Amino acid sequence: MAIARRTLVVTALGSLALAGCGFALRRPAELPFSKLAISGFKPNSPMAEALRQSLPRSVTVVALPKDADVVLLAIEDRFDKTVAASTAAGQVREFRLRVTLRFRLDRPDGSPQLPETQLELTRDMSYSESTALAKQTEEAGLVREMRMDLAQQLLQMLAATGRSVGQAAAQPAS
Template sequence: MAAAAGLGVSLGAGLSGCGFALRQPTALPYTRIALQGFAVRSPMLDEIRHALPPSCVVVDSPAAAQAVIVALEDKVFRTVAASTSAGEVREFRLRVTLKFRLAGPGGEEWLPATELEQSRDMSYTESAALAKGSEEAGLLRAMRADLARQLLAMLAATGRQAR
């Protein structure tokens, strides 16, 4: 037991000494951001709000914001990627796209229309339809979270260039 504890302590010390740290939220140079063009109950909007650091507040008015994210397109596609000779679906391709632009509080364009996309292939069997529905929801959530992180990284880079 003592040997296991000693191993754990030495492993922890080794990792902290090499600079290992858990991933931190993207540091944004803005404290007030407006999100426009999203549907009222958009899961993508929820993921972006969740990905924002605690120091950043979402405001309703673009005039009160330091940066404005304008959604031009927020879509989910589900297409058949593979099927059997009998016509049964064996694999779906899920695709989430977010087309957006970044603007300043006065409406000046910081980043023109940009499209981010994530896709995943998902196996499918009719006998496990309920489980596959849950798997699909999880994959879509993960893809949206990844797109939100990419968007915030672009926003952070835009802020560094503006300085």
């Protein structure tokens, strides 16, 4: 009983301390549109999946651009892995992982809302042949996190640039 009570007190004090310092959990971007069409990605693209997972619940992904408020067109979705460092004997010591996304945001009629933009993340990862399987798992996790980070950056951009899209959609055409 005493341990449970002590745990409760510590949890409450920790919550108060975090609230007092201005800490807040990251919230999804508030997008000013409710329907998004995603096109240009290869089937089963991990980047497209990361983007879908990052979307707030208020946004629905639609299949046809004509049914969407905005259209996200992927121009390039690429992952590169290069050697960043090696020993004098030619053994790899470090890899450089790079995820690149070039995209454009269009209105449903095809006119551009946001010109072609490129987001890119790079991470260096140490490597050892004696732990190759563990490093392969580490690489997969890093690349997954990089894609999720790019998706969050993209949503922040859409939130910032999409405000005019939402306002234009709310105003009748003259």
